[in-house]
Amino acid sequence: MPYDYRPYAYVPPPGLTVPEPRHKVVIVGAGPIGLAMALELANHGIPSVVVDDNNVVSVGSRAICWSKRSLEILDRLGVAQRAVEKGVTWKVGRTFHREAEVFNFDLLPEDGHQMPAFMNLQQYYVEEYLIERASAEPLIDLRFRNKVVAVSQGGDHAVAEIETPDGPYRLEAEYLTACDGARSPIRGMMGLDFDGELFEERFLIADIEMQGDFPSERWFWFEPTFHPGQSALLHKQPDNIYRIDLQLGWDADPEVEKTPERVIPRIEKVVGHGDFRLDWVSVYTFQCRRLRRFVHDRVIFVGDSAHVVSPFGARGGNGGLQDVDALGWRLAALLQGRAGTQVLDDFNAERVHGTDENILNSTRATRFMTPDDGVERLFRDQVLALAAKAPFARGMVNSGRLSKPCVYPLDGAPDDTGLPEVSRPGAVAPDASLGNGWLLPSLAGKVTLLALGCEAPTVPGSTPLVPDVTETLRARYLGSAERALYLIRPDQVVAARWTDPGAADVAGEIAKLWRQA
């Protein structure tokens, strides 16, 4: 069955009749990133107004691959369980050259994690679940059919001029977060441009509904016989919907290629029959670009409005949720007077770093998938030829390196050599079973002192966690050490760790998180 798009109610906002008081945060865009931003801020006690020019969820499935890290973030926002129940979880990707499998990967080969490696779920479902949560949250004021037409800044606030079906009004907020997508109108209004690369390549993207018995895996083909000389991707979604991406070449006319007369014969060749319903079609080009800075005084760009990548690697939506992850706790503390404004510089530096990693991976995959004529194509083709006969070349076959959180460069963060690499400062704390629950949810939203094999010192502004040392905890947090103390940020990122708890300046490290003088 096609998704049932139900419009959300427009309610005339108070600002139409009386000037509204200055808000804490105005969030522009009620897509997955804007809604996640609102819920994350609400988790930290910060109210927000979310405005969107539309009144339905995402038209078309769009972002479908949600990473383990995104699910951990969505768990804090209260929608992960529902999403995982509905979604198609997967962890294996297979890459084919013509008929033969040349490479496969398993994204989560070990046990002891609450969340799966990846989950496919149409963006409209994720938005529906987030809207439901946001509507039930008293701190969130969600306003549909409220379109921002102008934005400006004062010294200590931002102003958005809004148009509604009942006329214009004005919203002031201490901060405005632009979560308004890849074509961000806010970015345009502020005269900001992306830097980076645009690839001369077009892909057709189609969702079809059919009864199929494809496994829950990601399948990618180079030069398949059903689509000679090009690339193709198949993903399974809930409701018997399959996502198919087909490379078209730069000369393809996007308007013509979107017509069913052109799409259906192409899909028939992929699936081998015509017994399917076309659900959604789009044509896209590759871009790997970002804003130079994400923070512009009182306006903060989050998600696709700040950066875009080519889709093979699922680094768009997942990258955006990681922006939310890095911003929420800091912005909340800043607004509550618990943090210095440099926390926004920290956010900017960390997410520029993460974005550059996403852009690097995405650019490399794109180059491999769509090589220029000449030597680029020569090497690409010869890697594929070698992959059939030498194991080393299989790892060079690049159909997208799938999203995983970057490790933030926390220069000077206390660390002790000998502790496991996987939980080093800057990394998201690895999950583990605690017997009656999971580690990651118990770290969410606060500064935690995780003590393993020792007592946790009492330090103001931190919450101790002293679990029994299981084998998994030992492997992921201790290695050969007998004890360790971990300082973990509200976004579940390891900030510092010590093997000698007595020598730890925990208070000093906590002060650094909040940029307190």
Next chain:
Amino acid sequence: MTLVTTPNLTDADGFYAALLAAHKGRTEAESHALNAQLVLILANHIGDAAVLREALELAQA
């Protein structure tokens, strides 16, 4: 480890002849393909990123 730039082949003339023999009778495109595979195979064998960087620099000098 650094890139070996002094004579290192046990039979340099023999290798040179074997390289030409491998290309004999091939079109230019086939030779390019063979060379590309050779570069990838040898690079994997070397493995060391610093040595490979030196080799790339020497070839471009």
